[in-house]
Amino acid sequence: METMIVNIIDYTPAHQAAFEALNSAWIEKYFYLEPIDKEVLRNPEEHIYAHGGVIIMAEIDKQSVGTVALKRVDDHVFEMTKMAVDEKYQGHHIGWQLGQAVLQKAKEMNAQKVILYSNRKLAPAISMYHKLGFVEVELEKGLYVRSDIKMEITI
Template structure:
């Protein structure tokens, strides 16, 4: 079997459709697109970049197969959000590569803490977050109906 080459790249103007499609696919598989999802996915400039956040993409042969975003919460805290990997590329450690890369990006942007909100039915994701070093903390209102767990890591 040939080795898969995964490139982690910064978001650029060719990635808008993939960012929206990759996230919409997994959210609709397990939940439903909430109004805030539709807003963030269709307007990442407004919700992610305008506040000093970032988005990175995982590409295989120039095709976007995964993504994750950092949304600024305050001066030193970012939320890791909108992580998605194409179903055809799951189980290949792409989520892990994205997770490690986005935590490095958070450090570059001056973060001391990264938080995330998820749902306990997403066992592979929760397991990966623990392996990345995230720990569960008290859940407060996240803005998402589907969130039933909050995790954080000091970076």
């Protein structure tokens, strides 16, 4: 397998179309885009950054191939959300690099805990979250339609 140089960079408004496309692709493959998904993907500055969150991007040869966001829940808790890797680039540990980078960002932002919501049908993602150190915790009812698992990691 050829070695790909993956650059993990901070999101800029120029990345919005890639952020939306990468996430829309996987969500529509396994589920459907809920109104809140469309709103967050179209307006990440308003829904992520305005509340003290961040987004990072994975690029290969200046092409966006992956992304993940940290959404602030409160002063010490962030939600890891909107993680996506272009299907053509899956299997190259890009999700792992994004996961490690976003947890490092959480540390730099003085997070004490990072949570995430997912679905068990996304088995490779769940496995990666476990390897990153996340553990399953009780899921609140009715928060997200497609979520059937909540995980967290203490930073």
